[in-house]
Amino acid sequence: MSETITITRPDDWHLHLRDDDMLRAVLPETTRHFGRAIIMPNLVPPVVTAENAIAYRDRILASLPEGDDFQPLMTLYLTDHTDKEDLAAAHASGLITAVKLYPAGATTNSASGVTDIKLVMPVLEKMAEIGCPLCIHGEVTGTDIDIFDREAVFIDTVLDPLRRALPELKIISEHITTKNGVDYVMSANSNLAATITTHHLIINRNHLFAGGIRPHYFCLPIAKREHHRLALRQAATSGDARFFLGTDSAPHTNPNKESACGCAGVFSATNTMSCLAHVFEDDGALNQLERFTSLNGPAYYGLAPNKARLTLVKSAIPMDYPTHIKTANSEVTVFDPGFPLHWRVV
Ligand code: NCD
Numbered sequence: 619m620s621e622t623i624t625i626t627r628p629d630d631w632h633l634h635l636r637d638d639d640m641l642r643a644v645l646p647e648t649t650r651h652f653g654r655a656i657i658m659p660n661l662v663p664p665v666v667t668a669e670n671a672i673a674y675r676d677r678i679l680a681s682l683p684e685g686d687d688f689q690p691l692m693t694l695y696l697t698d699h700t701d702k703e704d705l706a707a708a709h710a711s712g713l714i715t716a717v718k719l720y721p722a723g724a725t726t727n728s729a730s731g732v733t734d735i736k737l738v739m740p741v742l743e744k745m746a747e748i749g750c751p752l753c754i755h756g757e758v759t760g761t762d763i764d765i766f767d768r769e770a771v772f773i774d775t776v777l778d779p780l781r782r783a784l785p786e787l788k789i790i791s792e793h794i795t796t797k798n799g800v801d802y803v804m805s806a807n808s809n810l811a812a813t814i815t816t817h818h819l820i821i822n823r824n825h826l827f828a829g830g831i832r833p834h835y836f837c838l839p840i841a842k843r844e845h846h847r848l849a850l851r852q853a854a855t856s857g858d859a860r861f862f863l864g865t866d867s868a869p870h871t872n873p874n875k876e877s878a879c880g881c882a883g884v885f886s887a888t889n890t891m892s893c894l895a896h897v898f899e900d901d902g903a904l905n906q907l908e909r910f911t912s913l914n915g916p917a918y919y920g921l922a923p924n925k926a927r928l929t930l931v932k933s934a935i936p937m938d939y940p941t942h943i944k945t946a947n948s949e950v951t952v953f954d955p956g957f958p959l960h961w962r963v964v
């Protein structure tokens with residue numbers, strides 16, 4: 619007999635949808651299963667004003683597959699020059715749900731990011747005052763800092779000082795990849811939470827080089843050592859309200875990944891729920907899956923959980939899913955967890 623679980627329809631608290639052809643290609647992969655998603659603003663050029671966010675939201679809504687019930691939760695990309703009044707108005711009107719801080723140069727399309735946190739303190743103070751959450755890509759960017767240490771150094775040198783200076787600011791430490799990140803969130807007050815990706819629960823840094831270089835496992839923050847992955851698994855499957863899903867599903871075409879200088883980003887929208895059911899079952903925590911994917915995130919953002927439900931069924935025969943998603947001119951490779959997937963969304 620097949621096993622079944624039914625949970626509240628999940629949300630994705632960190633998602634890259636891109637624009638144009640890519641948007642049209644990847645959007646159904648998310649809207650099929652997810653009710654809402656925090657939409658990353660790192661387009662080229664980035665979404666920096668309320669006007670940009672309205673236009674981008676409208677392009678997303680215009681691309682929605684018919685019948686899919688999905689709400690894009692928009693964000694603004696924080697720059698050294700962000701206008702705090704524009705931001706406050708965008709938040710007050712419900713246009714944006716959060717603001718995204720990329721340290722300049724930290725990741726894909728982050729060139730317009732913040733060069734020094736001191737420059738944006740007046741904006742962050744305004745955000746604390748109006749209750750607008752800040753999503754943070756938590757990595758330092760100096761080339762003198764080893765890539766595997768960038769998250770831990772960011773916590774000590776940027777995040778902790780920021781939280782001490784502005785304890786009222788609601789922060790989401792995004793896509794944490796280290797035990798340091800987990801421990802820091804657990805030690806903090808109620809104004810800090812973290813998202814965790816699907817792939818960081820499954821791969822460690824060895825997967826990047828298993829038998830040769832594996833560009834489709836390259837993302838930022840980069841996967842770390844096994845003990846970090848185990849700390850993430852423990853946090854995600856514990857049910858702790860401060861940890862929730864942000865897939866960071868980040869599509870790049872195959873030529874841009876399989877290149878002498880390949881882009882960072884793992885595309886996992888297609889099979890995320892199946893991967894997560896596998897992970898939670900493996901850890902004897904299927905009963906906590908709903909908290910991680912569907913309850914903890916809305917609670918932290920002050921939103922109601924989705925009303926709709928999602929059912930997953932486990933079959934003895936592994937599920938078939940596409941290894942690639944077609945875009946107008948190319949293909950995007952779907953995350954390969956490295957094991958067959960038996961849980962399928964029905
Ligand atoms: C993201 C992208 O491609 O936009 N890449 C990634 O490796 N995660 C940017 C980001 O979230 O860091």
Ligand code: ZN
Pocket residue numbers: 632634658866868
């Ligand atoms: Zn991202």
